[in-house]
Amino acid sequence: MRLLYHLPLSPYSRKVRLVLAEKRLPFELRVEKVWQRRPEYLELNPAATVPTMVEDNGLVIPDSGVICEYLDEAYPDTNLLGRTIGERVEVRRLVNWFGSKFATEVMRNLLWEKTMKQMQGLGAPEAGALRAGYANIKHHLTYIGWLAEHRKWLAGANLSLADFTAAAFLSSLDFIGDVDWAAAPSAKDWYARMKSRPSFRAILADRVTGMAPPPHYSDLDF
């Protein structure tokens, strides 16, 4: 069985879980506490990040970006990167927007500070980082809302990896109660559509020891 090393709150792992589910590719999850730097895991992925996927034939694929490109090449039936050259540019632009800009400005300041940092015993969240994170997420929700108002899906007429990337990132933040949906109605409408997809069920069922998500986290009518 295809294996995915992951962490429940890792937005990059969630993105790959969504893509695998959309493509109806079965997989087994295995939690990898990357900060323990397990030598067997470093051999699979020297960057010591999650996710890493291992295919049935033994092919090891580290890094969510590499995995998603691979999955669209190896299993093209459910196309998530876009069909025309122009579509693919816009899908990848938004995927990288979340993977770099949103990751640095929001995820690093909120999810990292409030969960990953503490799991690794690196101390309490820094007030300045949290302040920056809460300020930045507002602008990003406005941008997502703007895209959702002007297009059927975030990157255009078709559901794509851009939607799954954005939804994966927001779902991790929503688990820790850091998304103010009331202030972002258009982003909320789009997220409600994403959340009701069957591929999202496993994400909404995630639970983490010692942490309780807010009641609306798994509620489809939030």
Added chain:
Amino acid sequence: MRLLYHLPLSPYSRKVRLVLAEKRLPFELRVEKVWQRRPEYLELNPAATVPTMVEDNGLVIPDSGVICEYLDEAYPDTNLLGRTIGERVEVRRLVNWFGSKFATEVMRNLLWEKTMKQMQGLGAPEAGALRAGYANIKHHLTYIGWLAEHRKWLAGANLSLADFTAAAFLSSLDFIGDVDWAAAPSAKDWYARMKSRPSFRAILADRVTGMAPPPHYSDLDF
């Protein structure tokens, strides 16, 4: 004429310049001081990063990662992402290794602190960052050397985007004199091969107001 908005020392811009030159696609360079946040540029690339490429037909492609995927799809004759599924996984893994791990551990601490930060009037380099950057680059040069010793090119038997990414990043660091080649002979041998390619000539001719690269920067027998 195809247009590339860039900054001379941006490793991401250099990567795209190398790929365009390898594919023999003519282009014109235009410097974009991204920190000025020029509204016309933000319309092309709301992330306000370089590079952004504008094709003759008007297609706007921001982000070096998106540009390189686009170029291999639109102009496949000189293949740089690998031909087999396995090759493509390893090429993209290394491309992302430089774009995330090397970028955070080395580029951010050295190139950003010593050049970009000052260009933008954000103050002098931080001693702690420089210390971390110099410590980290040693490990990365060892890794590059290890790859170069065990394989013909960094990702395997074929010259690929992994080589051009690594060479672009190192060329920017070499411009500011931060690569201790004497301590990394295998990485140096590989870099000498990259440096002697015709696609590298324009990079080696780059000059920046107020900064002088070390004499070995453009010397092919360094």
